[in-house]
Structures are given as structure tokens and as C-alpha cells.
Amino acid sequence: MSDTDTTPTISTDVEDSTSERETRPTPDSDEAVIESRNLSVHYGDVQALQSIDLQIPNRQVTAIIGPSGCGKSTFLRCINRMNDLVEAATIDGKLLFNGTDVYEEDIDPVALRRRIGMVFQHPNPFPKSIYDNVAYGLRIQGITDDMDERVEQALKRAALWDEVKDQLDKSALDLSGGQQQRLCIARAIAVDPDVLLMDEPASALDPIATSKIEDLIEELAEEYTVAIVTHNMQQAARISDKTAVFLTGGELAEFGDTQKIFENPDSQRVEDYITGKFG
């Protein structure tokens, strides 16, 4: 990277993990933070993604929608190399994060996952206190200074602080499902990532908790690049700026501004999917 570059690259270790978000330059909005080029994934003989070219812009919400089994989660998991953990998975093509291919040999997946955090469908807090859940990733990185302040800030950003500030020692498992999910979001953002990947983060929650998570996602996109897989088309239409529609066989059928995709898609197949003719 040249001295004049303003784009952060992936560290190959966790050494720079203490850098502060405020001091880290970020790409312009609309500039791609994540870009897949000709990305294909197979699980054994099954092709899950077919030559996907997709650009996920900075500090916006990108929704990934499509019928069951079309490869949405597979795509999300390629971004922070979670598919490394699946023995049968083979990945071809490129997945660029700020211009660097995350599948290059010298990329440390653990450092990558600090920069690209993930929230799953079912809230999965550790059986520890609320405080320790948020502090966990920081401690692993050897960060010990200003811990109380860092925990408070992460809980505030996750819109949970007011509900838990007087009970930080309480077990995270005693929180409601919606609170647990916001705690998982706090845990993910405590380590100061650039990107948040969310795999159906509200599908296990009731409507009120879902609405809080949706509001939160929109707020988070002011600071983070968010990519969310959802089965809920209304949710995608409500909260996302860009939408990618995957169709059966792992094909990217259409990608663009959410309003355009939902109101005037280019392809008949996407229109059929969005209007509920299949899926």
C-alpha cells in the first residue's frame, strides 16, 4: 500500500488490532469494501455458488435474498472465511476485502474475522456475564486498557446499554432472545470491525425484538459496512440500501439499489421471486 492510500488492508496477524476506529481511514461510501470476482463454491459435487461478481459498498446495508438453498449463507461465509471450517467446501475465484484477496496464503483468518465480524441466526452468547461476553474478544487480543469504557461503548452502539447497565455481572443466558442477539452484536463490534455479516439475525426473534434489531442495523450502517442474509423480503426492503437476489443453483440473478430491485427489477425471474410466485 502506498503512503497516499486511504484504504485499510487486512493485517496478516493481529498486531494492529488495537488501532482505534476513529483514526482508521475508511473508503468513500459506495466504494466497494467487499468484492467477489468469479466466485464459485462447491461442497463436494454440489455447486453452491456460480461465478458470483458482487460489490458490497462501504457503510451501507446490503441484503442478500433468495429461495432456500440458493447459496446466501455460503456467500456470506466466504467473506470471512468461515467456509474454511467446512472440509467439503472448495472455493474458486477471488474475494477481495479492501482490494486484498482474503484467500491469499499469508492472510490470517483469525485477524480477518476481527475485521469482518459475524452475527448468526440464533443468538449464541457465551455462558458468562454480560460484561465478559463483550470483553471477550478484546481480552483475546490482549487489550486491557479502558475495558469498562470499551464495554460500555459497544453496549451503547448495540442499543443494549440502558437495559443492562445495572446488571453487567448477570449471566448473558438470562437475557431475552432479542437482548441476547443485541449482546452478540455488541460482542462483534467491541473489537472494532469494518464489516458486520449477519445471517438471518432476526429470524428467531419475536416482532418487537425484530423491529429493534432492524432499527439497530440501520444505525450500525452509519459506522460499519453491513451484509445481511434474510428470508424476509419486507425486512430487506425496509432496511437495506442494496439488494442481491440469488436464485436456485447459486446464481446471482440481480444486484442493485433496493428500491429498484423491489419496484422495477430487470429480470422476470426476480420479479416472480419478489412477488411470491416461487421461493
Ligand SMILES: Nc1ncnc2c1ncn2[C@@H]1O[C@H](COP(=O)(O)OP(=O)(O)OP(=O)(O)O)[C@@H](O)[C@H]1O
Ligand atoms: N456444509 C455443507 N456441506 C454440504 N453441502 C452444503 C453445506 N452447506 C450448504 N450446503 C449446500 O449448499 C447449497 C447452498 O446452501 P446455503 O446454506 O448457502 O443456502 P441458503 O440460501 O443460505 O439456504 P437457506 O435459505 O435455506 O438457509 C445447498 O444446496 C446446501 O444443501
